[in-house]
Amino acid sequence: MREFALRYFRKSQALLGQTDGGATGKDTDSLVQYTKAPIQESLLSLSDDMNKLAVASFLGEPQAHHSHPSPHLSFLSPQLCQEEKLRDEIYCQVIKQVTGHPRPERCTRGWSFLSLLTGCFSPSTRLMPYLTKFLQDSGPSQELARSSQEHLQRTVKYGGRRWMPPPGEMKAFLKGQVTRQLLIHLPGDVDYRTNIHTFTVAAEVQEELCQHMGITEPQEVQEFALFLIKEKGKLVRPLRPAEYLNSVAVDQDVSLHSRRLSWETPLHFDNSIYISTHYSQVLRDYLQGKLPVSAKADTQLARLAALQHLSKANRNTPSEQDLLAYVPRQLQRQVNTASIKNLMDQELRQLGGHSPQEAQISFIEAVSQLPLFGYTVYIALRVSIQALSGPALLGLSRQHLILMDPSSQNLYCRVALTSLQRLHLLSPLEETGPPGLELNYGSADNPQTLWFELPQAQELLYTTVFLIDSNASCTEWPGIN
Known part of the structure; x- marks a missing residue:
């Protein structure tokens, strides 16, 4: 970190330019060592606005002078997520304050804060090797350095928290309160309880659920998804594997549900929970008329x-x-x-x-021998295909979206998800009517449009994008309307 400071800290140039033989080792060490006096300007060269935020954040760090996180931290939350230079600045400030700190209890609070940062967002590629080496060198004597290494690895793998945790969660983390119980609803009114921590992602819980059902093959695990349901069904959407559960499962009106989305892996019946949950999901679809x-x-x-x-x-x-x-x-x-x-x-x-x-x-x-088995099925009340005058069954798989007449079981439309160009949510045509979803697909030479109305239009939109993402191994949502 001293090498990094000499290269990039704004004060390093002044030290290197000193007379009488240049800066001493003590001088350069001071760049990345604890200081009781508040900094007057950012450690890194920043814009005027970010410089003010950097100075404010230094005063607010729990290890500097205060026993609890300052309101400055919550004030910085949006900027920390958006500004890479400011994230590097905060990392450097915390490292400076835990290096050579004279009071162990406050130094521990600083390490806890560093552990929180590494789990929320990664530094720039410029700072990353120096931070990694700092944590490795500190690991043998500092347990929180080892946890920081683990958190940083997870952040690189999953992308980090998209927003800083709220002040209450940060305060709990710094006190060592990092786990809480989460309830997952499985098909058949079965509840599964598990403990998650500050940086648990949806993929980890879904993998745990699959192990509970005797599923170990990665390909089959990926055929399941956690769904978030909010405000009694006003919002229903699958969680991306890399979504942090503490960022989404925060409100009282939010519940999480697990269900199978794809059925490409051959079924096996060697686990009682696997059998009962699959039976309950299939039975519900059958009785709702979704498997004609x-x-x-x-x-x-x-x-x-x-x-x-x-x-x-x-x-x-x-x-x-x-x-x-x-x-x-x-x-x-x-x-x-x-x-x-x-x-x-x-x-x-x-x-x-x-x-x-x-x-x-x-x-x-x-x-499993019935039409539409293996699809996630919705009942579209009206579609833009004239031959389908009444409700139609809309089936969604990892590869296709299809429309079927429930009476004749005739297939009227098949759209490859790879051909989708745009998904557009439509407002209800009538005040009490259902919303709609418009699909633009095909090629530039042969563009096609299809729309349908159904109460679950928003859920269908999110689920379609989820399946497109999983096929492409994307980490970000594509543009949708």
Whole structure:
């Protein structure tokens, strides 16, 4: 760090220009050693505005003169995220104040602050090798230096917190309160509790959830996503793998849900939690009519109804009224209930030896043969394709977006996600109507436009972008409207 200071600190040039043989080692050491007196100007050469912020931040650092973080830190938060030179300045100030500090307890607070910084954002490429060497050299005698190294590695890997933590979180971190419990909702009303720390990202929690379900292959882990739901469903979106959970799961009206988005990896049924969560997700889609079955397919409907009944460990003979709960709601007024009831009774006799778990596996395998299995399905109330006059099923996979007539099961449109040029959220046509989503796709020679209306237009937009990102291994959201 002394070498860095000699190269880049504004005072170093004055020292090097001293007479009588130049600056002494003591003089140059002082550039990066604790000082009780507040600095009068920034250590690095900065603009006038940033110089004022730098001086203010020095006064506000917890290790300099105060026992608690100063309001200056929260005042600096936006600039710290945006200005690389100011981030380097803060790093240099903290390193200066923990080097040779005479009071161990305050020096520890300074190291805690440095550990916080390394987890929030990385320094410039100019400062990075010097900071890394400083942490490596300090590691054997300072545990917080080792944690700072770990945080810096995570920041390089995941990109760091996009915003500085709020003052309350920073204060808790500096006190050593770095973990908290997080609740994740799984399909089937199953709750999973885990502990996260200040710099936990969505990918780590999703990987932990997958291990809980017996999933270890990285390709299959990537087929799941954490969804953030806010304000009772007004906002629903998947979290990018590198999103810091403490930056998003902060409000009382926010909940996190895990579900499978892609189904390309072959299914395996070697874990009870894996089976139950997959069954619950598939069952919900089936009963909501998102995995279409013909109203005249009595045998198919009867078998799926029997498997649902057995999955509940219910050995009582179901009534015709019970049967309707096992039929997709869109078909309940169209099916021949008596015919399906007779066929269901036959299936129950043949499947009598099935355990609830075996019934769930058989249900998943049977449903996997239906159209749109493996897609995330939405019900579009209206689309711009004239041949689809009523509601249509909109299926989204990692590769395509498709539109299907739920009655005829005819496929009317297939759009490759790689051909999407623009996604545009449309305002409702009527005051109480649903919003819309417009897609511009195709080539410059053959541009195409498609729009549809559905209540989940915003969720569909974010999920589409999420899948595009995952295909391209992007770290930033592409431009969307």
